[in-house]
Amino acid sequence: MDTAAIEYLMDKTGRVVRQMVRTAGQPPSLASDLLHDGLIILIEKVCDGTFDAAKSSPQTYLAGICRKLLSNHSRLRQPLLTEPVENGQELPSEDFQDFLKHKDRLELIELLLEQLGPPGNDLIRLKYLEGYSDEEQISQQMTPYATLNSLKTSRSYYLKKLAAMAQNWKKEYHAP
Amino acid sequence: MHPDIEAYLNGALQGEALKQFEDALARDPALREEVELLRPLLRDLRRANIARRVATAERNHADKRRVRRNLVILLCGLLLGLAGIWWLWKPGQEVAPPSLQSPDNQLQQHSAPTLDTPFQAQADTSSGSQDNGEDKKRQAKNEDKKRLFAAVFKPYKDAALEPGDRGSGDISAFEQFHIFYWEGQYQEALDVFESLQPFEKPVGNTLFIKANCLLALGRADEATALLEKINRDKSSRFGAEVEWYLALSYLSSGQISKTRTILQTLANTPGSARYRDAASLLKELD
Numbered sequence: 050m051d052t053a054a055i056e057y058l059m060d061k062t063g064r065v066v067r068q069m070v071r072t073a074g075q076p077p078s079l080a081s082d083l084l085h086d087g088l089i090i091l092i093e094k095v096c097d098g099t100f101d102a103a104k105s106s107p108q109t110y111l112a113g114i115c116r117k118l119l120s121n122h123s124r125l126r127q128p129l130l131t132e133p134v135e136n137g138q139e140l141p142s143e144d145f146q147d148f149l150k151h152k153d154r155l156e157l158i159e160l161l162l163e164q165l166g167p168p169g170n171d172l173i174r175l176k177y178l179e180g181y182s183d184e185e186q187i188s189q190q191m192t193p194y195a196t197l198n199s200l201k202t203s204r205s206y207y208l209k210k211l212a213a214m215a216q217n218w219k220k221e222y223h224a225p
Numbered sequence: 226m227h228p229d230i231e232a233y234l235n236g237a238l239q240g241e242a243l244k245q246f247e248d249a250l251a252r253d254p255a256l257r258e259e260v261e262l263l264r265p266l267l268r269d270l271r272r273a274n275i276a277r278r279v280a281t282a283e284r285n286h287a288d289k290r291r292v293r294r295n296l297v298i299l300l301c302g303l304l305l306g307l308a309g310i311w312w313l314w315k316p317g318q319e320v321a322p323p324s325l326q327s328p329d330n331q332l333q334q335h336s337a338p339t340l341d342t343p344f345q346a347q348a349d350t351s352s353g354s355q356d357n358g359e360d361k362k363r364q365a366k367n368e369d370k371k372r373l374f375a376a377v378f379k380p381y382k383d384a385a386l387e388p389g390d391r392g393s394g395d396i397s398a399f400e401q402f403h404i405f406y407w408e409g410q411y412q413e414a415l416d417v418f419e420s421l422q423p424f425e426k427p428v429g430n431t432l433f434i435k436a437n438c439l440l441a442l443g444r445a446d447e448a449t450a451l452l453e454k455i456n457r458d459k460s461s462r463f464g465a466e467v468e469w470y471l472a473l474s475y476l477s478s479g480q481i482s483k484t485r486t487i488l489q490t491l492a493n494t495p496g497s498a499r500y501r502d503a504a505s506l507l508k509e510l511d
Contacts, residue, residue, distance in 0.1 A: 055282035056289070085279055092275045097236075154269045155276055177270035178277055198228075205231055209259070212266040 055088060061108040062087075066115045073123055083122070087114040154215075161214050168192070169207030176204060227256055234260065234267045367479060373509055374477045377502070380437045381466055382407065399425055403434070411438040429460030433467060440470065445477035465491060469499040472506075485510065 066087075067080040091111050094100035100110065162170040175181045175191055183197050194200040229246050232238045238246055250256055388404045396404070398420045405414035415438050418426070425431060432451050439448035452471040455461050472487035488510070491503035 052278055052282040052285060055279055056286045059282060059286050081283070085276075085283065088279045088282075089272060089275050092279070093272065096271070096275070154265075155273050158266075158269050158273050173270065177267070178274050180274060201228060201231065205228060208231060208263055208266065212262045215266055215269075216262065 055092070058088065058091070058108055058111055059084060062111045062115070065112045066119075069112075069116055069119055073119055075119070075123065079119070079122065083115045083118045084111075086118055087111050090114050157215065157218065161211055161218065164214065165207065165211055168203075169210065172200070172204040172207055173211065227259065230256075230260055230263055231267070234264055370476055370479060370481070373506070374473060377506055377509075378440060378473050378477075380406070380409075380411075380441050381433070381463065381470065386434070398422075399431075402431070406434050406438060409441075411441045414438050415442075429455050429458060430462055433461050433463050433470075436470065436474070440474055440477065443477075445474050449474040449478055449480075465494070465498045469502065472503070476506075481510065 063080070063084060066084050067077065070077060070080040070083065088111065091100065091107060091114060094110075095107070100107070105113075162173060165173070172192060175186055176183070181189075181191065183200055186192050186200060187195065187197060192200060194203060227246075227249070229238060229242065233243070233246050233250075250260065386403060386407060388400065388407055398417050399422075402414050402417045402421065405411070405417060415435065418431075418435055418438075421431070432455055436448045436451040436455070439445070439451065449471065452467060452474055455463075456467045456471055461467055468487050468491055472484050472491070475481075475484040475487065485507065488503040488507045491497055491499050492507055494500060497503075
């Protein structure tokens with residue numbers, strides 16, 4: 050999903066989310082936070098193929114996600130995780146809770162990548178944060194590696210190192 | 226580290242490669258441990274990637290909204306400005322400010338002013354001022370004549386007109402008329418004149434006194450008619466005095482040429498009663 054599609058969804062759903070925040074008596078600034086988190090959840094669903102466009106439109110599904118996020122924020126005792134979004138398409142409870150549980154880890158990843166340093170952080174950034182394929186990286190000479198195997202092997206090494214750093218951080222700070 | 230772990234966790238392994246990796250995963254606990262170590266990291270990295278794209282989209286969206294809002298504000302300002310201009314110079318207004326008039330329009334207005342333009346008003350004002358000037362001159366002349374008349378005119382009196390001592394007996398209207406005249410009660414004299422006997426009224430001497438009363442009261446036209454009649458009929462004992470007072474009545478009523486004619490006649494008649502007075506008045510008139 051490219052940024053133009055995300056902007057379109059924000060434009061179509063933003064007003065609905067602002068309205069539900071206003072109705073819930075929450076501060077208006079909460080709407081943009083809900084929309085941000087809702088978009089991440091929706092895009093994950095689209096990317097892993099669990100979103101069914103035949104059951105509901107993306108903007109309707111996004112509005113449903115934002116409504117659940119708002120309910121959670123407001124600490125309302127609603128059946129959040131089993132509430133159908135629309136047309137029977139439900140947001141799985143484990144995905145929703147997983148997102149909330151690991152939301153803070155996004156900032157941690159950025160921090161750990163900084164600690165990892167070059168060339169490991171560049172290899173990981175190009176693949177997972179910038180979205181370049183291995184072939185693009187080789188053809189455009191974005192890295193010092195000339196073959197796919199050497200690139201993958203090197204990146205696997207640094208991924209394992211980064212995972213170990215995250216595990217150590219978890220042990221040290223008892224983070225989720 | 227197994228080279229296919231990353232591809233397996235990213236869903237990139239398919240077919241035989243996927244089957245072989247799953248077999249190895251089932252056999253090798255160390256491989257399973259490595260997979261479980263990397264699974265949350267790759268999930269977080271994918272989510273971080275999505276969060277970056279969403280953040281980029283949010284910035285773009287905010288920029289577009291800002292541009293859209295500025296455009297709306299600009300449009301509103303433009304509309305307000307146009308409304309203000311329309312309100313200041315709406316079509317019903319007669320004359321636009323000179324700064325907004327084209328030179329052609331200004332030329333047209335200058336060359337063909339309408340009745341309501343300042344030019345017409347100026348013309349009216351200038352002609353009015355000329356009229357006012359003439360009126361003022363005329364008024365000044367009239368004032369001079371009135372002053373001259375007032376300086377010269379004295380109701381005629383002689384010893385024969387002075388009322389004698391009548392004792393306590395009844396006073397006739399005729400006598401009362403003369404008494405009022407002598408005492409300067411001209412309106413009362415005129416009132417009594419109306420009660421005179423019919424044969425007493427048309428007498429030239431009586432009419433001469435009445436004419437003096439009228440002149441003293443400023444009723445020059447009536448006095449002129451009476452004096453012209455007396456002068457024409459030669460029906461009084463007052464002779465040149467009638468001509469003198471007729472000249473004065475002309476003077477009072479603004480008939481200067483007639484005044485001059487009579488005065489010149491009197492001035493050219495040495496020894497007449499008003500010889501000197503006529504000459505003096507002529508000088509004043511000149």
